[in-house]
Amino acid sequence: MASGLKKKTELTWLSLLVIMFLSPRFIHAMTPAQLIARYKSLHQPSVKPNLNSVSSQCLQSINDTFIKSSSSQDVTRIIDATGKIGAGILVGNLVWLGSYDECLSIKTTHYCTVAATIIDPKHNQSSVLRWGVCLPKGCNEQDIASSIEFLLDIFHIKTVKVYGSTVYCAHESPYTFGSIFTIVLCGILLVLVIVGTIIEACQMRKKDQRLHIYEDANTIKPIINEDTPLVNTLSVEKENHLITELLLAFSVRKNSIAIFNTSSSAKNVLCLNGLRTISMFWVILGHTFLWPLITGNLENVVIGLEQLHFFTFQAVSNAFFCVDSFFFISGFLVSLLSLREMDKRGGKFPVITSYIHRFLRIVPTYMFVILIWTNVMPHLSSGPLWYVNQQGNACTSYWWTNLLFINNFWPTQLAKECIGWSWYLAADMQFFIISPAIIIPLHRFRRKALTIPFGLIMISVGISAALAAVYRFDASLIANTISGGHRDPTDVMYVKPYCRIQPYLVGMMLGYLIYEKNFQSSKISMIKLVLGWVLSISLGLACVYGLKNELNRFWTVVYLATSRLGWSVSLCWVVYVCQNGYGVFANTVLSWKFWIPLGRLTFTAYLLHPIVLQVFYSGYRSGLYFSTELIVYLFASMVTLSYLAAYGVSVCVEYPFANLEKIIFDRVLKINRRGS
Structure with missing residues (x-):
């Protein structure tokens, strides 16, 4: 008896989270208590609830968050962070993202985006509804998809389809071998650019000094006779060593001049x-x-x-x-x-x-x-x-x-x-x-x-x-x-x-x-x-x-x-x-x-x-x-x-x-x- 009541309560909360955002009748509900009361007044489905496809961990976390939680403020924030129907549906507003950052600020929840396919059988067309939901961390993508599919079924909503592969929960992207390799490669390139630029700067400085000596030499009068040839050229540059030449290829100055x-x-x-x-x-x-x-x-x-x-x-x-x-x-x-x-x-x-x-x-x-x-x-940004x-x-x-x-x-x-x-x-x-x-x-x-x-x-x-x-x-x-x-x-x-x-x-x-x-x-x-x-x-x-x-x-x-x-x-x-x-x-x-x-x-x-x-x-x-x-x-x-x-x-x-x-x-x- 207690187990059945517990599952019914969990179904109530899952139903509320889905239906209140897919049905305009719920958009004026403000608090969890009002929402539950509103839900009880609805026509109850004749289908027997079956949540076997939802993990026990998800059901337990929902129970802990919404039923046993001593903080009604957190519950309100969870509902507030979840996406709701906005104005402009007739002009294509099917983006109900909610508040991504507010959801992540709650320690026990994570943010997930549901990409639900809305089918228009009369015109053989479909649209994608992107809905942001804030749910306990114990619920994964498959749990959310299964819950929504089940509720859409028992409420006979046939024009909306949700699959497990179309639910995406926010997470920190792992640093794979490829990520580390690319970052290290960028670091190596940056070092080569810095070294190449420094080498060219040093060469330019030596070149300026040699040119200065050459200019001074041309101001000295001949000390033998006027027919003595004065060296009027100076080898300022000599062929670089191969390694130096390769490093100079990365010089910012050289490449910027080329650009x-x-x-x-x-x-x-x-x-x-x-x-x-x-x-x-x-x-x-x-x-x-x-x-x-x-x-x-x-x-x-x-x-x-x-x-x-x-x-x-x-x-x-x-x-x-x-x-x-x-x-x-x-x-x-x-x-x-x-x-x-x-x-x-x-x-x-x-x-x-x-x-x-x-x-x-x-x-x-x-x-x-x-x-x-x-x-x-994957590491450059985040968002719904x-x-x-x-x-x-x-x-x-x-x-x-x-x-x-x-x-x-x-x-x-x-x-x-x-x-x-x-x-x-x-x-x-x-x-x-x-x-x-x-x-x-x-x-x-x-x-x-x-x-x-x-x-x-x-x-x-x-x-x-x-x-x-x-x-x-x-x-x-x-x-x-x-x-x-x-x-x-x-x-x-x-x-x-x-x-x-x-x-x-x-x-x-x-x-x-x-x-x-x-x-x-x-x-x-x-x-x-x-x-x-x-x-x-x-x-x-x-x-x-x-x-x-x-x-x-x-x-x-x-x-x-x-x-x-x-x-x-x-x-x-x-x-x-x-x-x-x-x-x-x-x-x-x-x-x-x-x-x-x-x-x-x-x-x-x-x-x-x-x-x-x-x-x-x-x-x-x-x-x-x-x-x-x-x-x-x-x-x-x-x-x-x-x-x-x-x-x-x-x-x-x-x-x-x-x-x-x-x-x-x-x-x-x-x-x-x-x-x-």
Whole structure:
């Protein structure tokens, strides 16, 4: 009898904790006594309570906390810290997080986040309710899930589903071997940076002293005769020892000068600096809007999604074209620089050497960011959604796919990739690997070989059109994600090289045309100039703003198949006229020297900016209310923080390892020359 009463009491408290927050009838209850009285007045379920799936430890801790506890204040604080229904449910407020810090301040409780799936069977849609609960530490994730599932069942709530894998309780992340290794590695890099900087400072001081002696020597009159030659040069620098040279590669001063140096030669295509940096800003802008949708802490998600239909917001919702800008720039530079290098080598293309150089240039920073994301990220913050978004880190299983640059093929879902945004690096490397098959014929057969990239573009358009038609994708990537079709377009088209290669090939073709003219300006008539600008601007606007109105099936397929080609052709004209001196205002803006250092930091900023976004959004203690002003302020903050982080990683990792590669290659080259 006593045992049955005890279980009934425990069921009462479990029921109250769940039902009072899932039913509006309970939101006015203030104290535990009032809540119990309110609960007793409800219709009692006919199903016999069965709490066998809940651990005895959890039941005992609930009994000790709520029934035997002498402190009613703690009980009130527990209820106060648990999330409750807020205003704005009809505009998507399904983020009821409660007070994370208040819950953790109670010694006997811990904070857990329940991700409950709410099903809408009429429209075949579902939403996720994120509910923060404050419960005794004796209850684990499975206990909470089992309790909620049982109570939803006996109260016949069929549209809400909770599974054990969707309950996340706050906990201190353990320091694994990987965490310790990454922290030690960061410490070693920091020591190398300090030592390298000190060595360079000492060398600069000695150099200044020697220059001072040299200047004094030139003021002494000849003591033999006027024909006696005076030594007018002084060997200020001598070849460094290999160890010293390797340490100097980590010097902050040396690497900072390399980053912030704005000098350029006549053969530099300066407008690419502005294009690259503005595209990176665009990436951050798009992710600033999308990230709270991913982390799930947007309180008015319906209002946020309605912004997608506004004309002025199309540049944000279609920010995906910024990646095509990167592909275009990459293809242009690979083509132009490789063709010039072949001229120096008598028509030979160093295929293996270029592959090795590319791999060594990218991998150190790339792998460092993966280490940070996998091993350090869990320790960078905390919060109601922090542990939810830390689950399922794919890098422990799939880091090797990133190292092999096949992560846009395996795993087959973008959501399961290690640092999913790195699909771009995989695609870019794949394009680079096949580029010699285009560059070598271009150098040998000249314009006739342009049929190769042109033919590949047509094949890519055909594949994209076929996939869009077969899977019936929407033109908007975000719309596809919301509709939740049976196949995700990001997995089928968005990350696949055969659908994304069009801008890269257009860039290669333009690179050849610039190379062929040897940077000599071409005369463009006023009519051609006006028509070119009209076509370029029209194509660009059509790509970005063409989805303002819903497209029919035919035009949707056309858009998905050709929009990236249209965008790259638009950029092609801009770069071409800027390089030929007809860019006027566009060239002035894009070639501004301010962009040069930022352009050098773009690669690292691209890798790091999602970490900055994740720390902010997942670590935020409450829901966010979408507004244009919020996005603007967050965008400015994220750009600033991302580039500051990029500078730090660049001077400590990217540039030092690039210096090491150059030192080693130069030494090997000298040895080979001596041997020959």
